[in-house]
Amino acid sequence: MTPTDLSLDVSTPATRTVLISGASISGPALAYWLHRSGCAVTVVEKAGTPRDGGYPIDVRGTAIEVVRRMGILPRLRDAHIDSRRCTFLDADGSEVASLSPSAVAGGVEGQDLEVRRGDLAAILHALVRDDVEFLFGDSIDTLDQSGQGVDVTFRSGRRRTFDLVVGADGMHSATRESLFGPEEQFHRYLGYCFAIFTMPNTFGLSHEVMMWNTPGKAAALYAVGDDELHAFLTFHQPEPPFHALRHPEAQRDLVATVFAGAGWEIPGMVKALRDAADLFFDTAGQIRMPHWSSSRVALVGDAAYAPSFLTGQGSSLALVGAYMLAHALATNRDHTAAFAAYERDVREFVAMNQALVDNGAATLFPTTARALERRDTVLRGLVTLPSAPARPAHSALALPEAPPAQDYDRRSVPPSGAAWARPVR
Numbered sequence: 334m335t336p337t338d339l340s341l342d343v344s345t346p347a348t349r350t351v352l353i354s355g356a357s358i359s360g361p362a363l364a365y366w367l368h369r370s371g372c373a374v375t376v377v378e379k380a381g382t383p384r385d386g387g388y389p390i391d392v393r394g395t396a397i398e399v400v401r402r403m404g405i406l407p408r409l410r411d412a413h414i415d416s417r418r419c420t421f422l423d424a425d426g427s428e429v430a431s432l433s434p435s436a437v438a439g440g441v442e443g444q445d446l447e448v449r450r451g452d453l454a455a456i457l458h459a460l461v462r463d464d465v466e467f468l469f470g471d472s473i474d475t476l477d478q479s480g481q482g483v484d485v486t487f488r489s490g491r492r493r494t495f496d497l498v499v500g501a502d503g504m505h506s507a508t509r510e511s512l513f514g515p516e517e518q519f520h521r522y523l524g525y526c527f528a529i530f531t532m533p534n535t536f537g538l539s540h541e542v543m544m545w546n547t548p549g550k551a552a553a554l555y556a557v558g559d560d561e562l563h564a565f566l567t568f569h570q571p572e573p574p575f576h577a578l579r580h581p582e583a584q585r586d587l588v589a590t591v592f593a594g595a596g597w598e599i600p601g602m603v604k605a606l607r608d609a610a611d612l613f614f615d616t617a618g619q620i621r622m623p624h625w626s627s628s629r630v631a632l633v634g635d636a637a638y639a640p641s642f643l644t645g646q647g648s649s650l651a652l653v654g655a656y657m658l659a660h661a662l663a664t665n666r667d668h669t670a671a672f673a674a675y676e677r678d679v680r681e682f683v684a685m686n687q688a689l690v691d692n693g694a695a696t697l698f699p700t701t702a703r704a705l706e707r708r709d710t711v712l713r714g715l716v717t718l719p720s721a722p723a724r725p726a727h728s729a730l731a732l733p734e735a736p737p738a739q740d741y742d743r744r745s746v747p748p749s750g751a752a753w754a755r756p757v758r
């Protein structure tokens with residue numbers, strides 16, 4: 334036996350290898366925590382580069398503590414969008430009410446963060462890109478768990494074996510579909526579709542949101558600074574348009590049909606939608622699953638428990654879920670026990686946040702004239718009130734302490750199936 338052989342003694346288990354599918358929010362956040370606790374992490378992302386774009390997103394409550402522990406809170410504070418007003422308009426564009434954004438969404442002013450989704454994704458990617466292997470422009474083709482680990486075939490043709498695989502590939506997760514079957518059985522459709530894109534700010538808007546409503550339809554212009562303008566069109570649709578989800582032209586046609594003849598700035602928005610290169614279209618829906626793992630494969634973020642944009646909690650759940658999954662893996666040598674602990678400790682937090690829209694998915698976007706009038710009355714009343722209090726659900730999970738960071742030697746490739754990491758000598 335050579336000295337090198339000695340270093341692979343079974344009493345010093347080797348590095349756990351983990352493949353994460355998806356490099357948006359939950360994927361890089363999980364990669365950070367897994368690397369910190371000694372795993373060798375690979376992230377595969379079907380896009381060619383980290384994906385930019387998307388409407389500004391909120392980071393609140395428990396998720397603020399996660400990003401603080403990751404050391405990125407100062408960078409996120411720098412990226413914080415300080416939007417000052419949210420003005421509601423009626424069908425012909427007349428003002429209904431003008432409020433502070435936190436009066437509408439609930440939250441802790443000065444503490445909660447609102448950042449461009451692309452900025453959050455870029456900050457997370459920058460945090461881990463030197464420590465983690467990224468495979469952009471590729472995706473998982475097949476997963477085979479019949480051996481010691483998970484044998485993965487990629488679309489590119491490469492083949493690798495990992496101890497564990499995590500699907501962080503969003504609401505329409507292919508990892509989930511390959512393990513648990515079609516999305517329809519887990520998708521709780523909330524009755525709305527939405528389209529988001531950027532367009533030229535020819536309106537002179539600055540650090541503010543203008544929100545137009547008629548029953549079942551809403552349009553918003555969100556000026557993130559003085560120039561950058563995000564357009565948002567949402568509408569009530571009784572059945573989810575599954576056919577449109579994978580076809581951008583069908584999405585454009587659907588939105589244009591729904592908003593035909595609408596007033597205010599809608600015709601210009603629909604025209605801009607036709608030309609938008611960064612259109613993001615989806616249904617407002619939730620993913621509700623009885624289990625988030627199967628053998629050596631688990632799900633995190635929207636793939637497991639998308640709460641829908643109506644809760645404003647998608648990114649916060651993704652960050653907290655990533656932390657808790659990595660924590661469970663760092664404190665349980667056995668992945669089955671780790672995945673069980675992850676589900677046990679996170680499920681109630683997820684349920685509370687998904688429940689935020691149980692009795693009022695339509696609060697901001699009423700579908701009837703009466704409900705819209707009721708909402709407008711409430712909004713007018715809020716003008717003179719201080720900010721709405723933070724929702725208890727946002728902070729309903731007390732984070733366990735992060736295990737101490739490990740300094741691991743990843744130069745030697747571990748045997749597949751090894752339970753845990755090996756410290757540098």
Ligand SMILES: Cc1cc2nc3c(=O)[nH]c(=O)nc-3n(C[C@H](O)[C@H](O)[C@H](O)COP(=O)(O)OP(=O)(O)OC[C@H]3O[C@@H](n4cnc5c(N)ncnc54)[C@H](O)[C@@H]3O)c2cc1C
Nearest residue numbers: 355357358359379387388472502503634635642647648651
């Ligand atoms: C470009 C973009 C824009 C968005 N805009 C908004 C928005 O405006 N409002 C909103 O509420 N939410 C938006 N979201 C969703 C929001 O980011 C999530 O709700 C939340 O942050 C949870 O993040 P996640 O990382 O779990 O999932 P997601 O952010 O959905 O990320 C999933 C990632 O997996 C990648 N992926 C998907 N399938 C595969 C595959 N088969 N193989 C490899 N990679 C795959 C995707 O490209 C993406 O990078 C957007 C997401 C994206 C990707």
